[in-house]
Amino acid sequence: MIHEVDDVLRTLIRAEVLEGGQIAVVFDAPTREWAAKVNSPMVNLYLYDIREDMRRRERGLHNEYDERGAIVARRRPPRFFKLSYLITAWTKRPEDEHRLLSSLLACLLRYEALPPERLTGSLAEIGAAVPLSIALPPPEDRSFADVWSALGGELKPSLDLVISVPVTSSPVYEAGPPVGDEGLRARFGDVRDSERRRGEGTGAGAGQPVYGSRPGRPPREAGSPRSPGAVRITETRGVTPEEPDG
Template sequence: MFNDVDETLRQVLLADVPIDRTEVEITFDRPTREWSSRLARPTLNLFLFDVRERLDFRDDTWTVTRNANGQAQRERPPRRIDLSYMVTAWTNEAADEHRILARVLACTYRQGRVDAAYLQGSLANATVPILLRAMPPDHLAKPTDFWGVMDNELHASLTWVATVPLDVFAPVTGPLVVTRELQVGDRLGPDRETFIEVAGVAHQKGDRAAGIGNATVTVLDTSHRATTDSQGRFTFSPIPPGEYTWRVEPPGGRPVERRIKVPSENYDIEVEA
């Protein structure tokens, strides 16, 4: 995934600075002395030197969606990761280096959120925005020590941080809970009453994911009546065990009736589109 971030930043720089590929090369290498000695033309280098979670963006709230097979899919949001890049320009003349860095710095201030047109690879399907921000010089502690480790001369640099999603939690898929039973009375006595809470979906025929919102669902010969939500979901509680006729009246459509036993494995009702 990190390579997708590299390519995304490359596209941002090419379009926003802008950078001519024939004049300046964009690389993502370790800026060692050996590396810089091999450069044959002006180069803008983005070195990834720090990776850490952005804790103020952490969200452990589960979301539940219903897939086309009628199953519930539970997902946790992705972790948000800060990727910190040291940006340096390598040229023969100091004036050219300063000119490149100035234009790149202006770009980092303009680009707070990456436009979808620049997103590469897996980032194109990200469910959260890709954020960018320029950081103050102290984001990199002791630059002289860094350049000593690289065995290279001290070089002017910018710090550019990309906040990207990392999907570390696989979605959990399983059947929806559609029946809940409530028993009232002495747990060991013979006079216990049983009531059932049920949940279902009114959906287009052949497509369980196409829920019909604002439909009226009625259990005939009872007082139970409900209006579906935007995803076609409805609930009834309490219903005594038995067999009932359910009627669905979609907005602007033909009513549908279906015999359903309570309790049952499924309370969904198909409606002709």
Template sequence: MIHEVDEAIRRMLVAAGVPGGGGELSFDAPTKDWAARRNAPTVNVFLYDIREDVMRRHAGGVESYDDEGVLIGWRGPARWFELAYLVTAWTNRPQDEHRLLSEVLACLVRVERMADEWLTGTLAELGLGVILNSAQPPDGRATSEMWSALGGELKPSIDLKVIAPLAGEWTKAGPPVTEGVVLETAAQSGERSRRLRYEGPTTADGDGFAVTRPKPVPGPRRRRGGAIR
């Protein structure tokens, strides 16, 4: 799921023309070594935190059917996670960095929900949507401490939060029932067991629980010691 969110962010920025003019888009950690190897204007989108959104947790699964309406399996409930990204711009001059970061900010604040064409894999299959929150008030995660851990100098950045679903476990259904119902009764002492077979559908018609079937036509009756009538 995480790599699918990365791809959705990449498609969103590319669709907005960010970064333009031969710039690059990177998801690497912006360390000193990475910054030294950079040789073009770059927008860096660094994933630094993953937390579950427990308020969105729920029970129950979803049934899945094929094109003919046959049940093929069940998908367990999705779990929602908040992915936190640090978005920065890297150029040779602060003015250019601010201009590039402004383009990124303009793109992010216009999007509150990822477009369907940006989603791939399980994110597209689930159809539950991916939510974006950009440049929101801090929630206790100190940016300065993060830069210290990366070993780099403090830079202006945009805090991007992406709330996305993680697909639940898939359970495959067994093959559909195509035969009738067979009932066997236990035999009592001295009696033969009875075996009843009902051909045809096993689902009920109408309001009852049993399938409506035509009554069999009784055969000819024969009196004891007499001819068949």
């Protein structure tokens, strides 16, 4: 993944900045010892930091479908990692270095992401954009002076290029078999009507327990005592209540 980004940057700079000129594009660490050996013009893209882009992290799983549109597997969404490059120009004259840096800045400012037509390998297969930013202020926990101090070299004009690369390497979780064509069915109706159909043994709900019933409990026989707290409501028809005496 990282080497594929290197190839895209090398191709882009050679085609749109150098235009076939005799200037090399390298990825070496610009240490003091390396700088002492430079004897020809070159552009250096030093990868000095790799960290996850937490703003682009997603939760959940992504579905994978077969030719029938059924879910066959699930995988985690891609995670983006920021590749930070320190871009420097190396020539015999500072004016030439500044001119080269200006051309590099103008080229990279034209893009919000790496050109899709230049992506190769896994970057092209993913089909996702590869965002980039150029010459933004560094994070508070890092400064370019610290980078040069760690390299042991002298501070030099540079451009900070940050590329957010999607990484799709993650476990694949196979999905279970699809549910039958009938699917889940629901029936709405009176509970007493469902009990009657169950007792008669007819209908689609015959022999099936009714929601809210207590299976295994025999019905109460006539004349048996009721549970404590039970209330009996008796409706009397055709009987006129007697008038109280007096």
